[in-house]
Every structure is written in structure tokens, then in C-alpha cells.
Amino acid sequence: MAIIMLVTTLLSMALLCEEATAAAYVRPPARPNLMLFAGGKKSIQPDQVHVSLAGPNRMRVSWMTSSMTAPSTVHYGTTSQQYTAIASGVKKSYSYFLYKSGQMHHVVVGPLLDNTTYYYMCGGSGREFKFTTPPPAGPDVPIKFAVVGDLGQTGWTKSTLEHIENSNYNVLLLAGDLSYADYYQPLWDSFGKLVTPYASAKPWMVTLGNHDIEGIPYIVDPFRAYNTRWQMPYSESGSVSNQFYSFETAGVHVLMLASYADFDEDSSQYKWLQADLARVDRSRTPWLIAVLHAPWYNSNAAHQLNGDRMMAAMESLLYEARVDMVFAGHVHAYERMTRVYSMKRDPCGIIHITIGDGGNREGLAQSFLDEQPEWSMYREASFGHGELDMVNATHARWTWHRNDDDEAVVADDIWITSLSAPESQCSVSSSTKRGVSNRRVLRPLGT
Incomplete structure (x- = not known):
């Protein structure tokens, strides 16, 4: 009887442990969709800005403007509001049935220093952004x-x-x-x-x-x-x-x-x-x-x-x-x-x-x-x-x-x-x- 009680107790403890483990994480419910609408009149102000690697010590800066005449240029430098270089690129747009996109600009900037923060302005107007370049090339570089x-x-x-x-x-x-x-x-x-x-x-x-x-x-x-x-x-x-x-x-x-x-x-x-x-x-x-x-x-x-x-x-x-x-x-x-x-x-x-x-x-x-x-x-x-x-x-x-x-x-x-x-x-x-x-x-x- 004592052995049976001991086994029962151990099983009960194991079940409690399993329940505690399972209850340790309760998956939260779904969250609603987000949709950030564009609004207002046509503008040369940069929107939808992102950067990507574009070769050794180069970065591609991409952004959208609603204006078709906005320039595809990026001013940049290592000090805020003090730009020491300028690069030009290309722009493109597309249609999809009744939808007409704005102008998507793509500009490659560089050569850039490794592991360095650069401040930049898209199209010569609007707010200032900044990006940080990756570490230098090398087999043992984290x-x-x-x-x-x-x-x-x-x-x-x-x-x-x-x-x-x-x-x-x-x-x-x-x-x-x-x-x-x-x-x-x-x-x-x-x-x-x-x-x-x-x-x-x-x-x-x-x-x-x-x-x-x-x-x-x-x-x-x-x-x-x-x-x-x-x-x-x-x-x-x-x-x-x-x-x-x-x-x-x-x-x-x-x-x-x-x-x-x-x-x-x-x-x-x-x-x-x-x-x-x-x-x-x-x-x-x-x-x-x-x-x-x-x-x-x-x-x-x-x-x-x-x-x-x-x-x-x-x-x-x-x-x-x-x-x-x-x-x-x-x-x-x-x-x-x-x-x-x-x-x-x-x-x-x-x-x-x-x-x-x-x-x-x-x-x-x-x-x-x-x-x-x-x-x-x-x-x-x-x-x-x-x-x-x-x-x-x-x-x-x-x-x-x-x-x-x-x-x-x-x-x-x-x-x-x-x-x-x-x-x-x-x-x-x-x-x-x-x-x-x-x-x-x-x-x-x-x-």
C-alpha cells in the first residue's frame, strides 16, 4: 500500500509539473492588421525609406516620393546636417490596374567606412535619416x-x-x-x-x-x-x-x-x-x-x-x-x-x-x-x-x-x-x- 501511495504521489507530482510547464506559456490572441495610409497632395518628401548592402563598402538607399519630379540624389556624411558627399541614382514606378505607384528611388552611396554611422538626406529635402555600416571584411570579424x-x-x-x-x-x-x-x-x-x-x-x-x-x-x-x-x-x-x-x-x-x-x-x-x-x-x-x-x-x-x-x-x-x-x-x-x-x-x-x-x-x-x-x-x-x-x-x-x-x-x-x-x-x-x-x-x- 505504501508503495502504491508513493507511486501515486510521484505521478501526481509529475502531472502537476507537466501542467505547470504547459501553463508557463499561454499563446496570446491574434492582433489586428495595421494599414498606414498615404495622404495629402503630391510631395517630394521621402517616404518608405530602406537601405541594403550594394557591394563592398557600398549601401543602396531606396525611398518613395509621390511627386514624379523629385530628384534621385542622396546627400550624406558622418556628422549630422553636415553632408560631405552626394550620389545620384535611378527612379522607377509601376502601374497595377487602377493603381499607380509613386516614384521609387534607388541610389548607391559610397565608398563608406566600416562600422560607421552616416547621416543622409533623400532627394535634398525632408527629414534626416541615419544608417550604420556593417563591420569590416575578415574571417574572424564578429x-x-x-x-x-x-x-x-x-x-x-x-x-x-x-x-x-x-x-x-x-x-x-x-x-x-x-x-x-x-x-x-x-x-x-x-x-x-x-x-x-x-x-x-x-x-x-x-x-x-x-x-x-x-x-x-x-x-x-x-x-x-x-x-x-x-x-x-x-x-x-x-x-x-x-x-x-x-x-x-x-x-x-x-x-x-x-x-x-x-x-x-x-x-x-x-x-x-x-x-x-x-x-x-x-x-x-x-x-x-x-x-x-x-x-x-x-x-x-x-x-x-x-x-x-x-x-x-x-x-x-x-x-x-x-x-x-x-x-x-x-x-x-x-x-x-x-x-x-x-x-x-x-x-x-x-x-x-x-x-x-x-x-x-x-x-x-x-x-x-x-x-x-x-x-x-x-x-x-x-x-x-x-x-x-x-x-x-x-x-x-x-x-x-x-x-x-x-x-x-x-x-x-x-x-x-x-x-x-x-x-x-x-x-x-x-x-x-x-x-x-x-x-x-x-x-x-x-x-
Whole structure:
């Protein structure tokens, strides 16, 4: 009897512990959509300001004006209100049925000093903005990325952006699905206004998602708004597409891949990726990461198999190059995988992370598969963002920050060793070619 009572007591305590653990986080309810309308008469005043990396010691400044005659110039310098340089660029606009955009200006400024704050004025009028350049190039130079996907523009988006702002990041990586305009073009303007306080101060590097396509066969070409508003750098290895490109900062080579452009062996994206990976020098950039939209590994019930065809076409390329991490969006939840290749745990494989939980209007993907795969380490359906802190050439710290009401709570925290590090035992130079003759001709995902 005493043993039975003891077992009963222990079971009761365990159940209480489980209940306490489950009750430790109660997911807050949805928050309403935000929409910041433009108003007033035509103006040359800058609006929807954001900056992005545009090559070594260069930054692209982008903004919208409602006036068609506003100049595409940026005055800038290292002291407030004292501009020592001026740069000129281009402007473009687009139509979408009855909608007519303002003028989107894109100006590349530089050369710039590393890790320096610059003050700038767009078009020679309006308020002053400022941005901070990333750290210098070098294999052992620390740098911090904020990582987010599927932002949209809801109350949770605003909370996510505020948390990111407090993270002291250097560069933001956005894994697609920016505005969730979904054909209603004024929402692109609203999104631009919403992110201006953040994107005007630190470089944002973005790739496209399915909600950014907005194409109508024979009527409207896809990505019309995205390509006009968010111009990204062309890669030195020959990419002439705004949908896929690469860039380097500090000791990191970043691949921005397109889930919704052709990716078979005959495609321009595939050939570009081969050429880009061939020029990666791990002695200069020991870290190699990729960002795309539709995840290749996913144990959520939502969007199952959406990334499989792109994975079949390109996974071996990234594996052979010893890519360290791949960040994806699309699934509105967080999930971190261990190193994996060909659906199996592999010490030389890639760490895949789904981070499509920025705050979109469609809500969270709350149903995961009952049986968690062996390669899935942590999964949770909550809004939030990630921070990737490259400490040095060999080690990085990844943290995922859940939006718990209005606080950013660290819910997942790991240290990562680069595959280029001597202790990883995954030599890049000695990696063997796998599956080249068995690759199938594949086409991009549908929407």
C-alpha cells in the first residue's frame, strides 16, 4: 500500500509539473492588421525609406516620393546636417490596374567606412535619416544578423520589429513574404511606412515569397511591386536577377535563393549558384549560409512537400559546398533541425531553420506532425524572430526569441560550429560529388 501511495504521489507530482510547464506559456490572441495610409497632395518628401548592402563598402538607399519630379540624389556624411558627399541614382514606378505607384528611388552611396554611422538626406529635402555600416571584411570579424520571415503588417509584426530593433543587429535577413499585399497595392505603401524606422537605419537583405509574386498570366508580370520597391544587389558571379543573389559581409557569404524562379539544371539560378559557390573562399568567409522561402525540411502539417522539388535539385550543391545553415519562411511557425542531408542526420549536413513567424495576418501554423522526425530538434507555433551572432571564424550563437505578449523571450538557444572549422572534420576541399548523374529536371514551386 505504501508503495502504491508513493507511486501515486510521484505521478501526481509529475502531472502537476507537466501542467505547470504547459501553463508557463499561454499563446496570446491574434492582433489586428495595421494599414498606414498615404495622404495629402503630391510631395517630394521621402517616404518608405530602406537601405541594403550594394557591394563592398557600398549601401543602396531606396525611398518613395509621390511627386514624379523629385530628384534621385542622396546627400550624406558622418556628422549630422553636415553632408560631405552626394550620389545620384535611378527612379522607377509601376502601374497595377487602377493603381499607380509613386516614384521609387534607388541610389548607391559610397565608398563608406566600416562600422560607421552616416547621416543622409533623400532627394535634398525632408527629414534626416541615419544608417550604420556593417563591420569590416575578415574571417574572424564578429557580426550579428536578425533573421525573420513572413512579416506582414499586424500588431504582432510591430512587436517583432520592436524586439529586433532592441537586438543590436548589423544586418537583417528576410526570408520572403514581405507586405502580404496580395494584389492590393496600397498595402505595399503601408508596409514601407511601417518598416521605415528600422529599415532606414540598418541594411535589410530580402528574398521573395509566394505572397510577393502577384502575377496574373498575360496581364501582369510577377514580382512587379517587389522588383520595383526592393532592389537587391547583383552578385559578382553573374546573377542578373533581383530574385536570387549573394553578398558578403564580415566573414560570411550569404546566398539569397528564389523558391519561385526556375531551379532545374538548365536554369539561370542553378548555373549562377554553381558559379557563385565555386568562388567562395572559406579562408576569407568561413561562414556560408543561405536564405530561401519554402523550407526543405518541415515537420509542420502546413505546406508539406512545398520545398521538395527545389531540395531535390539543389541540396547536393549546398551539401558539397558545406553550407552551414539554411533559413526558410513560408510555414508560420518556428522549427530548428540538426545537421541533415538527404532526409537523414549527417554531421556534415546543413542546419535548417524555419523562421516564418514574423507576424503575418494569416496566423500561426499550429499543427505539427504527431511523430517528430529524428532531425527536428525544436518546434513551436509562436510569433518571433531569430538572432545569429557570428562570434568568430568558427563559432556562432543562434537564439530564437518568442513574442510572449510584448516581451521577447529566448526560447531556443544553441552554439554552432562552422563546417569550415578544423574541428568539424568536414573538410570543404575533400568533399565528394554525390548524385550528379541522378538529378532530375525540375521546375519552381507553384504559389
